[in-house]
Amino acid sequence: xxxxxxxxxxxxxxxxxxxxxxxxxxxxxxxxxxxxxxxxxxxxxxxxxxxxxxxxxxxxxxxxxxxxxxxxxxxxxxxxxxxxxxxxxxxxxxxxxxxxxxxxxxxxxxxxxxxxxxxxxxxxxxxxxxxxxxxxxxxxxxxxxxxxxxxxxxxxxxxxxxxxxxxxxxxxxxxxxxxxxxxxxxxxxxxxxxxxxxxxxxxxxxxxxxxxxxxxxxxxxxxxxxxxxxxxxxxxxxxxxxxxxxxxxxxxxxxxxxxxxxxxxxxxxxxxxxxxxxxxxxxxxxxxxxxxxxxxxxxxxxxxxxxxxxxxxxxxxxxxxxxxxxxxxxxxxxxxxxxxxxxxxxxxxxxxxxxxxxxxxxxxxxxxxxxxxxxxxxxxxxxxxxxxxxxxxxxxxxxxxxxxxxxxxxxxxxxxxxxxxxxxxxxxxxxxxxxxxxxx
Amino acid sequence: xxxxxxxxxxxxxxxxxxxxxxxxxxxxxxxxxxxxxxxxxxxxxxxxxxxxxxxxxxxxxxxxxxxxxxxxxxxxxxxxxxxxxxxxxxxxxxxxxxxxxxxxxxxxxxxxxxxxxxxxxxxxxxxxxxxxxxxxxxxxxxxxxxxxxxxxxxxxxxxxxxxxxxxxxxxxxxxxxxxxxxxxxxxxxxxxxxxxxxxxxxxxxxxxxxxxxxxxxxxxxxxxxx
Numbered sequence: 047x048x049x050x051x052x053x054x055x056x057x058x059x060x061x062x063x064x065x066x067x068x069x070x071x072x073x074x075x076x077x078x079x080x081x082x083x084x085x086x087x088x089x090x091x092x093x094x095x096x097x098x099x100x101x102x103x104x105x106x107x108x109x110x111x112x113x114x115x116x117x118x119x120x121x122x123x124x125x126x127x128x129x130x131x132x133x134x135x136x137x138x139x140x141x142x143x144x145x146x147x148x149x150x151x152x153x154x155x156x157x158x159x160x161x162x163x164x165x166x167x168x169x170x171x172x173x174x175x176x177x178x179x180x181x182x183x184x185x186x187x188x189x190x191x192x193x194x195x196x197x198x199x200x201x202x203x204x205x206x207x208x209x210x211x212x213x214x215x216x217x218x219x220x221x222x223x224x225x226x227x228x229x230x231x232x233x234x235x236x237x238x239x240x241x242x243x244x245x246x247x248x249x250x251x252x253x254x255x256x257x258x259x260x261x262x263x264x265x266x267x268x269x270x271x272x273x274x275x276x277x278x279x280x281x282x283x284x285x286x287x288x289x290x291x292x293x294x295x296x297x298x299x300x301x302x303x304x305x306x307x308x309x310x311x312x313x314x315x316x317x318x319x320x321x322x323x324x325x326x327x328x329x330x331x332x333x334x335x336x337x338x339x340x341x342x343x344x345x346x347x348x349x350x351x352x353x354x355x356x357x358x359x360x361x362x363x364x365x366x367x368x369x370x371x372x373x374x375x376x377x378x379x380x381x382x383x384x385x386x387x388x389x390x391x392x393x394x395x396x397x398x399x400x401x402x403x404x405x406x407x408x409x410x411x412x413x414x415x416x417x418x419x420x421x422x423x424x425x426x427x428x429x430x431x432x433x434x435x436x437x438x439x440x441x442x443x444x445x446x447x448x449x450x451x452x453x454x455x456x457x458x459x460x461x462x463x464x465x466x467x468x469x470x471x472x473x474x475x476x477x478x479x480x481x482x483x484x485x486x
Numbered sequence: 487x488x489x490x491x492x493x494x495x496x497x498x499x500x501x502x503x504x505x506x507x508x509x510x511x512x513x514x515x516x517x518x519x520x521x522x523x524x525x526x527x528x529x530x531x532x533x534x535x536x537x538x539x540x541x542x543x544x545x546x547x548x549x550x551x552x553x554x555x556x557x558x559x560x561x562x563x564x565x566x567x568x569x570x571x572x573x574x575x576x577x578x579x580x581x582x583x584x585x586x587x588x589x590x591x592x593x594x595x596x597x598x599x600x601x602x603x604x605x606x607x608x609x610x611x612x613x614x615x616x617x618x619x620x621x622x623x624x625x626x627x628x629x630x631x632x633x634x635x636x637x638x639x640x641x642x643x644x645x646x647x648x649x650x651x652x653x654x655x656x657x658x659x660x661x662x663x664x665x666x667x668x669x670x671x672x673x674x675x676x677x678x679x680x681x682x683x684x685x686x687x688x689x690x691x692x693x694x695x696x697x698x699x700x701x702x703x704x705x706x707x708x709x710x711x712x
Contacts, residue, residue, distance in 0.1 A: 250609035254632065282495065282546060282707045283686035285602025285614050288626045294606040297630040486631065486639060 047222070047230045049104065049128035049154040050164060050214075053087040055171070056102030056126070058117050059109060060094050069133045069161065070110050077175030078106060078132070078163075084170035084180070092117075100124035106163060106173045108132040111140045114158070118144065122151025130173050134159025134217065141220055148221055160217035161193030162200070167210055168236060174200075184209010185238035185321035189227045191216050195243045195271065195310065202314045207454045211236035223248055225256040232260045239265045239321035241313045242304070245272040254302040261303030265320040265477045268304045269313045270295060303480040305473050312469060315461065319470035322457040323435040325478035326471055328404030330356035332397045333378035335409035336385040336417055340441045341378035344407055344464030351472045356403045358396075365396040383415040387424020394428035398436075405435045405474065407467045412445040422452045429458060435474045437467040494685070495543035496706040498588060504681075505704055508673040510689060511666075512701040513593045517541055519586040524568040525561035527589040535559050535592040538567045539703070540575050544582035546705070551578040557592060564589065593702050596695035597652055597662050601670050603633065603678035603687035611678035615643045615671055617652065618691035625649075633675035640671035653694070662694040670699060683709050 059075030075093075082089045092098055094109065094117065105121040107114050107129055114136075118129055136144065136158045148155055156164055163173030167183040176197075181204050188203075188210070190196030196215045203210055211234060214227050224247060231237045240260070247253040257266060270292075299306050305320075307313050331348050333355075335341035345355055355377050363375040369392055373381055379397070381389055390410070397403055408425055410417050429436050438453050438460040440446040446462045453460035461467045479485040496504070498517065505512045516531070518524035518538075528536055540553030548554050552574030555567040568587050575584060600618035605611055613635055616628030629646040631639050641664060644653055656662045674689060686707040692699050 247608065250606070251632075254609070283602065283604070283688040283705055284546075284600060284622050284690055285688050286604045286686045286707075288616075288622060288628060289604055289612070289614060289630070291606070291608070293628075293630060294609055294612055297612070298609045298632060301632050484638075484642070486642070 047154065047226060050156070050230070051166065051169060052102065052104035052128065052171070054090070054102040054104070055082065055085060055087060056090045056092055056100055056105045056121070057082065058092045058094065058100070058105055058107045058121065060113075062095050063109065063113070065110050065133075065135075068110060068135050070108060074132070074175045075108050077177070078108065078173055080177075081172040081174060081179060084172070086169045100126070102126055104128045104130065106130045106132060111136045111158075115140060115143050115147070118147050122147050122153055126153050128154045128156070130160055130163045131155060131157030131217070132160055132163055132173065132175075134161070136218070141218070144220060155221035156214065157217040158220065159193070160215045162197055162215045164215065165200075165210065165213040167212070178204070181210040181213070182207070183236070184211065185236065186210055186241060186317045187212040187231050187234065187237040187239075188241045188243075188317075189214045189216060189224055189231075190243040191219075191224075191245050192243060192271065193217070195269070198310050199241070199243060199313060202310055206314050206318070207450060208314050208318045219248070225253055228256055228260045228266070232263060237264060239267070239317045241317040242266060242268040243313070244268055244270055250298060254298055257302035257304055261480055265473075265480070266302075266304045267307050267313060267316045267320065267473060268299055269307055269310065270299070297486070300486040303485055305476045305480070307469075307473070311466075315459070315466050315470055316473035319435070319437060319459045319474055320477060322459055323437070323474055324433060325481060326405045326435050326474035327478050329353045329475065330402055330404045331407060331471060332356045332358065332400070332403045332405075333407045333409065334381065334390070334393055334397060335378055335411075336381045336383055336390075336415045337409060337411040337441070338380055340409050340411060340439065340464050341380060344409065344439065344468060345378050347465040347468035348471075351468050353468070353471065353475065356400070358400050359402055362396045362400040366393050385415070385417070387421035389424075390421065391424035391428040394425065398428065398432050398434055403434065405471050407437055407439060407464065407471070409439045409441065409464065410449070411441045412448070413442060419449060419452070422449060426452070426456045426458070429456070435471065437461065437470050439464050439467045494708045494710045496708055497543065497585060498541045501704045501706040504677070504706060505689065505701065508677045510670050510673050510701060511699065512704060513590050515588045515590045517586045518568060518589055521565040521568040524587060524589055525565040528558070528561045528564035531589060531591050533561075536564060537590045537592055537702070538564065538571060539588050539590065540571050541585040541588045542575065542579075542582045543585070545575070545579060548703075551575050551582075590702060593693055593700055594695065596693040596699070597656050598691040599667065599694050599699075600628075600688060600690035601667075601674045601692060602689065603674050603684070605678070605682070605685050611675070611682075613671055613675035613678060615640070616647055617649045622690070631675065634679040635672060635675040637668050637672055640668040640675075643671060644668070656694075656696065660696050663697050663699050666699045667692070667694055670701070685709055
């Protein structure tokens with residue numbers, strides 16, 4: 047959507063106005079101005095207490111509803127092609143007035159009640175107001191319906207080192223909706239995977255159709271929120287009485303090729319995997335670990351997820367045991383606590399070349415083992431150019447933070463818990479089914 | 487019919503006709519209005535064992551109101567069963583409109599499955615598959631697709647339910663007729679997609695066997711008319 051890729055941005059707000067209940071506040075207005083400092087085009091600030099002429103392609107409005115409508119009209123007159131309406135609280139009548147402006151002036155509207163607006167790291171467009179909200183550039187993009195969940199997703203993405211291309215807060219979506227944004231992300235060369243938070247969609251069938259087009263090219267994961275109205279139907283049949291609205295939403299997402307996840311954390315975890323790793327074509331997983339217990343937890347999670355533990359072929363076993371007789375080649379493969387980068391490299395190369403292995407979980411624990419940050423090199427060298435998906439686990443917390451960056455830089459998703467790694471592989475397998483047309 | 491307020495539940499004969507139009511195999515079913523009808527129809531159906539069931543648009547759970555008699559073996563028994571069913575329904579569901587009692591040849595049982603249809607306010611027509619009979623409400627072991635659907639998707643629906651091993655290893659380890667079941671699922675989905683005056687369908691139970699599958703009961707709910 048060209049409207050969301052402006053060269054000139056105009057920020058419309060007030061340096062004095064505060065709402066009794068609402069987001070309009072001088073601090074919010076100032077916060078947006080500060081975050082827009084890195085924008086690649088020009089930024090103008092129009093303070094309605096002492097207004098200057100509106101000149102821009104995209105206007106960001108952070109005012110109470112009545113004032114917003116007045117200024118949206120002025121922005122329309124000035125020929126903006128898009129408005130991001132940060133603030134909310136619009137009544138049905140006020141929304142209708144906004145729609146009238148859209149019809150009259152032909153601009154596109156994101157919001158109202160968008161709260162955090164829109165982020166495009168490629169052009170430094172950040173209309174959110176909090177400090178420290180700028181994510182690193184990267185291959186994941188998000189479309190979120192709730193400011194609150196969206197902000198949590200964004201903060202998690204920043205803290206987990208998940209690089210972002212675009213991040214849209216759709217708000218009340220009276221104009222720009224999920225479908226518009228999905229089609230936009232389909233065209234974005236930076237976006238490799240899309241994460242969504244949805245509560246409802248405008249037109250169910252149309253949404254499924256559009257999302258199907260996008261998911262055939264780029265993976266989509268979604269977290270669904272909203273109270274499911276179980277039994278709200280006046281059911282007279284068994285079919286309707288056992289079917290909750292969430293069951294139907296669930297199958298609609300599946301038919302759209304969208305992979306559903308249960309939590310904010312899962313949304314980030316899976317989208318990082320989908321953005322960086324190839325689809326998991328089969329179900330056979332090998333676990334290569336320097337520690338026993340976490341590897342067993344991983345194997346349990348593999349089976350629980352409906353994946354299988356691979357059985358390496360004789361040739362692979364031979365290749366490993368001829369050099370490392372102490373390594374027992376029973377999957378999960380225990381490299382023993384003294385494994386260094388060299389041992390990881392040798393074993394991983396053999397395992398990745400094994401045709402009976404579809405995907406790999408690497409576990410490298412630091413505490414209780416002799417693994418040091420330098421050993422990461424050996425792992426990354428073995429994984430270079432692998433056509434099979436690989437995810438890494440650094441069990442723990444502080445050790446995870448020590449090593450994570452190295453893996454993320456190399457495009458290897460890293461997790462603290464083996465079950466998170468399995469969840470990521472599960473999503474990668476789901477996406478292979480989406481691509482084959484066998485997910486629903 | 488009470489006349490002034492159209493009922494949303496299709497009469498049994500209309501529901502059966504609708505199924506036939508969509509080539510969904512359904513056991514031959516005839517309506518007896520009186521006990522004498524029942525014994526005459528027993529003979530006309532070949533004199534084998536029959537099943538008698540209450541026919542009423544107001545009753546969803548026929549067994550709950552004593553509305554079903556199975557393995558009825560003589561014409562006299564058929565007349566008695568008719569009286570028994572009507573008496574029981576009048577007692578347990580006094581407000582229900584009674585159209586009569588249907589007489590159906592006994593169908594060889596198989597794995598009981600349900601194929602259903604419903605109309606979702608957000609996503610439109612949907613088809614459902616699950617184990618039928620009494621288990622449906624208890625376990626809700628069902629799967630869905632948006633309607634209309636395809637044969638491939640219908641087959642994946644069957645494998646998605648937790649009880650799918652039952653379909654693969656029916657009596658003596660033989661699988662049930664997956665192709666026929668898939669055809670029924672596709673047909674119900676096509677019906678739901680084509681007929682937006684229909685809100686809900688239960689084709690339940692369907693007896694699925696090694697070769698073939700046949701529906702013995704069906705309920706069709708139309709759009710409510712104000």
